[in-house]
Amino acid sequence: MNAPAYPAPRPAVPGPDRGTFLRDVVEGLGYPQKTIPAKYFYDLEGSRLFDEITRLPEYYPTRTELSILRRYGTEVMAEVPAGSAVVEFGAGSTEKIRVLLEALPDVAAYVPVDVSGDFLEAQADALRADRPGLRVVPVVGDFTREMTLPPEVAGLPLLGFFPGSTIGNFEPATARSLLTRFRDLLGPGALLVLGVDLVKDDAVLNAAYDDAAGVTARFNLNLLARINRELGADFLLERFRHKAFFNRSRSRIEMHLESLSAQTVRIGDHVVQFAPGETIHTENSYKYTPARFEALASEAGWTVRRVLTDDGRRFAMFVLRA
Numbered sequence: 001m002n003a004p005a006y007p008a009p010r011p012a013v014p015g016p017d018r019g020t021f022l023r024d025v026v027e028g029l030g031y032p033q034k035t036i037p038a039k040y041f042y043d044l045e046g047s048r049l050f051d052e053i054t055r056l057p058e059y060y061p062t063r064t065e066l067s068i069l070r071r072y073g074t075e076v077m078a079e080v081p082a083g084s085a086v087v088e089f090g091a092g093s094t095e096k097i098r099v100l101l102e103a104l105p106d107v108a109a110y111v112p113v114d115v116s117g118d119f120l121e122a123q124a125d126a127l128r129a130d131r132p133g134l135r136v137v138p139v140v141g142d143f144t145r146e147m148t149l150p151p152e153v154a155g156l157p158l159l160g161f162f163p164g165s166t167i168g169n170f171e172p173a174t175a176r177s178l179l180t181r182f183r184d185l186l187g188p189g190a191l192l193v194l195g196v197d198l199v200k201d202d203a204v205l206n207a208a209y210d211d212a213a214g215v216t217a218r219f220n221l222n223l224l225a226r227i228n229r230e231l232g233a234d235f236l237l238e239r240f241r242h243k244a245f246f247n248r249s250r251s252r253i254e255m256h257l258e259s260l261s262a263q264t265v266r267i268g269d270h271v272v273q274f275a276p277g278e279t280i281h282t283e284n285s286y287k288y289t290p291a292r293f294e295a296l297a298s299e300a301g302w303t304v305r306r307v308l309t310d311d312g313r314r315f316a317m318f319v320l321r322a
């Protein structure tokens, strides 16, 4: 048998196995405010739908972040030593790393980390095909848990990349500990380039998370389809609706799935009751002011080197040094 051309993505940390998934869902649906951790959005279909969201006219974050990367990439990357490895947390599609790599030609390896294994593998294959000289070492796993980097990057200078404002999906206290964890993982002197969505008008924010074409609604409801498929549940998707709004007092977009009637849902051996109008809170997306995020990054032990924004100050890229 021929050896595979590339190593399979390695599970550096335990993936979301069925037992953990079931436990998290049942536990979350047992709280007074029902909730499901947002990381479970990302099965193959969830990742595909998220990619579709990034191209919607209402979804300004991706376009804006890319414009900042294109404008300042070369200048920022000048600080990165040749022969570095880039570790991307919550990589998703390769669109942003491709732009970053244009500004960083001498990179030795790229380590995309993501829970969405099949999507990650397909994206890694596409990048290898286009950049045959680049060593691509995907890691399937949950970056909120203890993780180790693959041996291929041992001893290399590291650049962390955390775009997409994924940091906003965490409660600020959790975001702070995650940034501390990344600092410990990347080591002293490492740079971390990360994208943060900024506070702005309610109307712009609300539209970005409730688009006219209904793609974000499909993304939200896909969570129930995934639970049905992987955990043997019987959610009727047409009995729930997508709901998203900016909660200004908490400075976050909240996404919910609202039950349209009184109903009972089975998840394996578990039974969950819904009242009409009751919601499952599926995601938060915290919006920061540059000053508030700077304080959070400093508390996590990072030195803020640059804060780069677009002309409309919709989105910021932070360049941090450990």
Ligand SMILES: C[S@@+](CC[C@H](N)C(=O)[O-])C[C@H]1O[C@@H](n2cnc3c(N)ncnc32)[C@H](O)[C@@H]1O
Binding pocket: 038, 039, 042, 047, 050, 054, 062, 089, 090, 091, 092, 093, 096, 113, 114, 115, 116, 141, 142, 143, 144, 163, 164, 165, 166
């Ligand atoms: C908001 S999307 C951002 C995707 C991409 N980085 C971008 O900038 O458009 C979040 C990504 O992080 C991944 N993700 C979410 N939670 C994760 C976790 N706990 N561990 C690893 N990956 C995670 C998802 O699968 C998804 O690809």
